[in-house]
Every structure is written in C-alpha cells, then in structure tokens.
Amino acid sequence: MDVIAEGFKAAIALLLKGDAQLYEIVGLSLGVSLCSVAISTFIGVPLGALIGTRDFKFKNALLRVIYTLMSLPPVIAGLLVFLFIMRRGPLGSLELAYTPTAMVIAQVCLVTPIITGLTYNIVREKADKVKNIAVTLGAGKFEVLKLLLSELKIGILAAIVTGMGRSLSEVGAVMIVGGNIKGKTRVMTTYIAQLKSMGDYSTAIAVGIVLMVLAFLINSFLYNYQQRDERL
Amino acid sequence: MFKKKLLTLGLAIIVIMSLFVGCAAEKKKEAAKIIGTIRLATTTSTQDSGLLDVILPDFTYKTGYNVDVIAVGSGEAIKMGENGEADVLLVHSPQAEKDFVAAGHSPARYDVMYNDFVIIGPKNDPAGIKAAAPNNAQAAFKKIYDDKVTFISRADKSGTNTKELSIWTKLGLVPSGDWYIESGKGMGDVITMTNEKLGYTLSDRATWLNMSANTDLAIVTEGDKDLFNQYGVMVVDPKKNAQINAAGALAFQEWILSADTQKLIGQYGIEKYGKALFTPNAAAK
Numbered sequence: 001m002d003v004i005a006e007g008f009k010a011a012i013a014l015l016l017k018g019d020a021q022l023y024e025i026v027g028l029s030l031g032v033s034l035c036s037v038a039i040s041t042f043i044g045v046p047l048g049a050l051i052g053t054r055d056f057k058f059k060n061a062l063l064r065v066i067y068t069l070m071s072l073p074p075v076i077a078g079l080l081v082f083l084f085i086m087r088r089g090p091l092g093s094l095e096l097a098y099t100p101t102a103m104v105i106a107q108v109c110l111v112t113p114i115i116t117g118l119t120y121n122i123v124r125e126k127a128d129k130v131k132n133i134a135v136t137l138g139a140g141k142f143e144v145l146k147l148l149l150s151e152l153k154i155g156i157l158a159a160i161v162t163g164m165g166r167s168l169s170e171v172g173a174v175m176i177v178g179g180n181i182k183g184k185t186r187v188m189t190t191y192i193a194q195l196k197s198m199g200d201y202s203t204a205i206a207v208g209i210v211l212m213v214l215a216f217l218i219n220s221f222l223y224n225y226q227q228r229d230e231r232l
Numbered sequence: 233m234f235k236k237k238l239l240t241l242g243l244a245i246i247v248i249m250s251l252f253v254g255c256a257a258e259k260k261k262e263a264a265k266i267i268g269t270i271r272l273a274t275t276t277s278t279q280d281s282g283l284l285d286v287i288l289p290d291f292t293y294k295t296g297y298n299v300d301v302i303a304v305g306s307g308e309a310i311k312m313g314e315n316g317e318a319d320v321l322l323v324h325s326p327q328a329e330k331d332f333v334a335a336g337h338s339p340a341r342y343d344v345m346y347n348d349f350v351i352i353g354p355k356n357d358p359a360g361i362k363a364a365a366p367n368n369a370q371a372a373f374k375k376i377y378d379d380k381v382t383f384i385s386r387a388d389k390s391g392t393n394t395k396e397l398s399i400w401t402k403l404g405l406v407p408s409g410d411w412y413i414e415s416g417k418g419m420g421d422v423i424t425m426t427n428e429k430l431g432y433t434l435s436d437r438a439t440w441l442n443m444s445a446n447t448d449l450a451i452v453t454e455g456d457k458d459l460f461n462q463y464g465v466m467v468v469d470p471k472k473n474a475q476i477n478a479a480g481a482l483a484f485q486e487w488i489l490s491a492d493t494q495k496l497i498g499q500y501g502i503e504k505y506g507k508a509l510f511t512p513n514a515a516a517k
Contacts, residue, residue: 086315087315087316087317087472087473087475087476088315088316088317088473092473092475093474093475095475097317098300098302179300181300182301184300197417197418197420197421197424198280198420198442198443199420199423199424199442199443199446199447201446224235
C-alpha cells in the first residue's frame with residue numbers, strides 16, 4: 001500500500017508542477033487519437049449506413065469480416081502496418097516507420113471497423129422506418145441517407161466515442177509502429193508501460209490519472225449532449 | 233446548461249492545446265538548425281541508464297542531426313541493422329558485433345565504453361551465493377545450477393542475455409527446469425520480476441543502480457573479468473537501402489569516439505551515484 005500511496009502523492013505533485021515533457025506526451029496522445037477517430041468516422045459512418053440500408057450479394061460475408069475486425073488485436077494491426085512501412089517493406093520509401101503518421105494509420109485500421117460495425121447496427125434497426133417516412137415525403141436516395149444520419153446522431157456519436165476510447169487506450173499497435181521515441185512518438189499509454197518497466201511507479205500513476213481524467217471529460221461531454229437531446 | 237457549456241469549453245481547450253503542442257514541436261526544431269535525423273538502434277540498458285538523455289543533445293547541437301532512439305535488446309538492434317532499419321548501432325554484444333561486421337553489414341565496429349555486470353539477489357541471500365562466490369561469476373552460476381536456485385534470464389538475445397549464456401557455456405551447463413525462468417523482457421522488468429520472486433539474475437551495473445532503491449535486492453557477485461561489459465558502435469552499411477542516413481551515422485560514430493564526448497561519458501553518474509556509470513575506452517586517434 002505504501003508504494004501506491006507514495007505514487008499518488010508524487011503524481012499530484014508532478015501534475016501541479018506542469019512538467020513540459022508530460023504535456024508534450026498528453027498532446028500527442030490526443031492529437032493521434034483525435035486524428036485517427038476523425039478519419040475513421042469519415043470512412044466508417046457512411047460505410048456503416050450504406051451497408052445498413054442496402055442488400056447486396058456478399059453482405060453477410062462482409063458483415064462477418066467487419067465483426068471480426070472489430071476485435072482485431074491491436075498488436076496484429078501494429079505488426080501488419082509495420083511490415084508495410086518498414087524500410088524493407090513495400091512502402092518503405094515513404095519513411096513512415098516510427099512517426100506519428102504511422103500511429104494514426106495503425107489506429108485507423110483498428111477504429112474504422114468498430115465505427116462501421118456499430119453504425120451498421122444502429123442504422124439497421126431504424127433504417128426502414130426512417131426510409132419509409134422520408135420516401136413518402138419525397139426524398140431522393142442521397143437525402144434519405146442524410147436524414148438517417150441526422151436522426152441517428154446520438155447512436156452514431158456513441159459509436160464515435162467508443163472508437164475514441166479504443167484509440168486513447170491502445171498500446172500495442174502504437175508501440176510497434178511508433179517505437180515510443182522521446183519527443184516524437186511517445187504517447188501516454190506507451191509512456192506508462194515504459195515507466196513501469198523502469199520501476200518509476202509514481203510518474204506512471206500520474207500519467208494514468210491524466211489519461212483517466214481525459215477519458216472522463218470526453219465521455220461526460222457525450223453524456224450531457226445525449227441528455228440534452230433526449231430532453232428535446 | 234452551464235455544466236454543458238463548461239464541459240464543451242473544457243474539451244475545446246484540450247483540443248486547441250494539443251494542436252499547439254504539435255506546432256510547438258515544429259518550432260523547437262527550427263531553433264536548433266536541424267539538418268536531418270538519424271535512427272539509432274541501441275539497447276534498453278543504455279537507454280534506461282539515462283546516459284543518452286544527457287549526452288545526445290550535445291550531438292544534435294554539434295552536428296544538427298536529431299536522433300530517433302529505438303531502444304530494444306542488442307539482438308533485435310543488430311537484426312534491425314541487418315535489415316537496414318537503423319542507421320547506426322550502439323550495443324553491447326561483442327561477439328555478435330564482430331559477426332555483424334564479418335558478414336558485411338557494417339564496415340567496422342569500434343569500442344566506445346565499458347562497465348560491468350553484477351549478479352543480484354535478495355538482500356539476505358538465502359541461497360548463500362555471496363558467501364560462496366563474491367567475486368567469481370562461474371562459481372556463482374554453478375552453485376545456482378546445482379542448488380536449483382530461482383534465476384531469471386532475459387532470454388531475448390540481448391547483450392546481457394548473451395553474457396549470461398556465455399557463462400553457462402563456459403561451465404558446460406545447459407540451464408533448464410522450473411528454477412530457470414526465461415522471461416523475454418527488458419532489464420528493468422527482469423529486475424522487478426527478480427524482486428517479486430526473490431530470485432537471482434544477471435544485470436548491467438547501470439540499470440541496477442537506477443533501480444536498486446525500489447527493490448529488496450543486493451549485489452551478490454561482482455568484479456570478475458567474466459562480467460566485463462563492452463559497448464561498441466557500428467554504422468550500418470549504407471548500400472542496404474536509400475533511406476539510411478550515411479552521413480548522419482558517420483557523424484554520430486565520429487562524435488561518440490571523440491575526446492570531448494568520451495569525457496562526457498566518463499562524467500555521467502558521478503553527481504547522482506558518486507561514481508561514473510561507464511568508463512570510456514575508445515581507441516585514441
């Protein structure tokens with residue numbers, strides 16, 4: 001218990017001191033996560049909505065693939081991306097290995113299936129009802145899609161926040177493709193792992209606290225947004 | 233309503249701050265007149281000792297090259313060199329380094345600095361290793377083997393692991409069994425594991441000094457010439473691929489072997505631990 005108590009005390013002190021390295025690491029974590037979730041949303045939401053409103057030949061097979069990819073182990077995503085971007089790999093000339101860009105790419109691979117799958121499920125439930133009403137009001141195919149997305153805002157927002165949670169807490173993929181390089185690719189999760197292996201538990205707890213507080217803030221925002229819309 | 237506005241504001245501040253941090257990192261680069269970046273593959277023990285954090289800014293200042301430090305085990309670092317994934321290597325596995333040069337992956341290896349390994353175990357030394365062999369690594373290992381004392385091995389082809397295996401080889405023994413734990417982890421993690429299991433392990437002195445305060449362990453064997461730990465630097469053959477920064481790699485090699493840097497290395501640790509963590513031994517030019 002001593003170690004943990006000492007750790008918390010030192011953690012508060014560190015946070016109040018405003019350590020520059022810590023801010024850099026937190027900033028990069030947020031940057032990489034926000035970037036990858038944004039890209040995943042642009043791909044995943046329309047894709048999920050499309051699959052939810054249409055029937056086509058390989059729909060079942062595609063859904064099985066998406067559901068499997070939703071629980072893709074992050075280390076596998078990291079390994080695959082690394083094999084492509086390493087110097088010896090097919091995309092080696094782009095010099096992407098050990099950069100934040102590579103981390104975003106790996107996280108997009110992980111988060112897009114999640115957002116796609118969750119959006120598909122939300123859309124599938126309500127799609128017919130909304131489509132029928134929209135068509136009777138004279139909406140074209142594109143307008144139906146737009147209306148669908150706006151009606152299902154809350155559910156889709158929940159999918160995006162799930163994706164955000166996944167990307168903020170991810171360690172394996174960003175460690176493999178990023179390398180935890182000081183000042184360049186070090187994020188909160190890889191830093192915590194490094195601190196633990198160095199035996200620096202107090203700083204590890206400090207960074208852990210920051211990570212949890214950020215997750216809480218982001219989720220509180222969604223919760224409040226959800227509540228407000230329900231009241232309407 | 234106010235609560236929601238507050239939360240939105242909080243989130244907006246976080247998003248803007250993270251954008252600023254990204255831009256600030258760019259500005260720092262311009263201030264130091266950076267002309268390029270090199271990728272240095274080195275060992276976890278070199279990084280965990282804290283030496284690189286102290287001396288690398290001097291390199292960037294003198295040459296204008298930023299250094300991306302990838303800290304893995306010596307084995308993986310050498311593999312990265314073979315694959316052309318790194319520009320220059322700083323490792324401590326002399327035989328593997330010589331093989332690397334012989335196979336043509338690098339033009340030459342050079343001695344940089346040395347320190348030593350120590351065998352550590354629980355403070356009260358229940359297996360009596362210190363009493364039996366305070367200065368004899370082979371005797372200590374033999375006793376650990378005979379008495380089936382819990383021993384944690386790096387088991388990751390690192391420099392430390394290679395040294396450990398070389399001692400077993402000298403004794404003609406092949407360790408195996410429940411007492412011999414092959415962890416596959418870095419030095420810091422292995423020391424933590426050794427502490428938790430109250431076993432014994434081989435560690436480089438620098439990482440040990442960094443971590444000793446948080447453990448209930450102590451040195452049981454030291455000072456044997458078998459525990460000598462030599463670090464070497466090698467540039468990777470630039471013909472391997474177009475991304476290797478040959479000029480930067482050579483600049484790093486020259487810098488680390490230079491008299492000024494050797495002096496810096498020799499001073500590291502004196503302030504914090506009372507004695508230097510590494511002894512520089514680059515050949516005088």
